[in-house]
Amino acid sequence: MKSRVYPFYFASGALLLYLLFSVLPSLMGFYYAFTDWNSYSSEVNFVGLQNFRLIFASGVGQNYMHFVRNTIIFTVATILLKTVFALALAVLLTSGIHRLAYVHRVVMYLPAVLPMLVVSLVFKSILNPASGLLNEFLRSIGLGFMAQRWLVDVTWAMPSVIGVDTWRGVGYIMVIMIAGLQAIPKEYYEAAAIDGASAFSSFRRITLPLMMPVLTVTTVLNLLYGLRVFDIVFVLTNGGPGRATDTVYTAIFDEFSKGRYGVATTLSTLLFLIMISLGYFVIRMMHRESEE
């Protein structure tokens, strides 16, 4: 009866698109990861674990583990920075100020709706060592010694990329946290105030524990984003200077554009395995929460 009222073919359009353009390429990756597929020859030969060995050997010149390390640094740093800043801003906009709070929220979320390409291009000019706005500003307030060669310096490139990404993503995380904060009943704070609790201790004893589920969600979102980070790095530094900011995804693209499809696919497939296992745990976790 039910399947007559809700026929399964209704789902076929979505399923077909999803299978063809997302699932199929990922599954094909498992096959091509074991081949020497490349742009120079039309033959595709089975080469066993050669691509995997190349990636994990991390030997001379081919430091693939370096990209993994960069990706992890980027992910951990952006999770921490976005969480701390977003939580601080969310508290500021929900209890610190009342007038104009909504306007501030709309402005702070704005970077998240702008094209990543545009954000990256504009920051390329802002972070220009000679004429960029940031260094100009630092010099004009007498902090010229803090001016750096941001994106073109090996030590500063990664922190700069992390900074720009935090700037772009913090508003998005903040909006989620504001929704979380607004769901906490005001009575808790009133009761705490009557008992003489300080602002800090009511933050520690009420806000933080009750925000835990929201913080978990935002961490997961940041994690899924961070591991797959690509376009911001691609436009800001294209992995440079040298390979200082190369991440897993930019390395995949590098191999791809060099025509070494086999290696690119192997990296993609490894990333796929990691993301899918994470995704599985996340879905199970969220699912359990919604059942309760």
Add this chain to the structure above:
Amino acid sequence: MAIRRMQSIINHLLALAVSLIMFIPVYLVFVNALKTRAEAAAMSAAFPTVLMWENFATVIERGKLVTAFGNSVLYAVSATVIGTTAAALAAYVLSRNRTRFNRFIYFFIIMGIAMPTNFVTLMKVMQMTRLLNTQLGIILLYAAASIPFSVFLIYAFIGTLPRELDEAAIIDGCSPLRLFFSVIYPLLTPVLVTAGVLNLLGIWNEFLLPLYYLNSSAYWPMTLAVYNFFGQFQADWSLVSANIVLTILPVIIVYLFAQRFILSGMTAGSVKG
């Protein structure tokens, strides 16, 4: 009392400072788009001395932006309509008829939210289906990419619609298709707007899929036109800025009109779980 006043002033100043920092890049492209080439060289925050409105005409002509704008609208609108409708249909049957199999399919689809794109093998799929370098191809890719998140959003919303509606319609002799399109679809308007706007903006802003799967410049969307324009006129920030302004102006307008829907969509799944 005085301390509380001080605190409130400090809070306002703090919020203002952060908002300014968030707004600077947008401000920068708007003022520099109106400067002369020499003035815009440093992308400074100063106002232009002469207003170069002709920058826009120049960039529209040289960047072939009329075609690019048309392409962006075509891709964003058709992929959003196809993707959101397909997702709504799927979310509807999967949510209403929760068999073991359907639950599995639901989780299988929303796994796509975490799944990274394998650009290399996707290229192969595009070749096999003869969709490489076609507008239909890029539309279908965007529609497919939007499905997991849309299904996730719409599925949760359908759970809140009473089943009695369906039963009444069935008793009145509605076919399944008619039940969906005349009874359910109109009720989905809020969530469809949210999913639609998010997809629309996401597709408008994206540039990687066209970069890899569209070779002919006649098919390029606005973002790719900017990317290419930047490559050609890197030294000329006034023209690059003008190009950026024309790309983000529609985004900002849609955002301001639809921010309630966007902000609710972003928080939907995440807070309620």
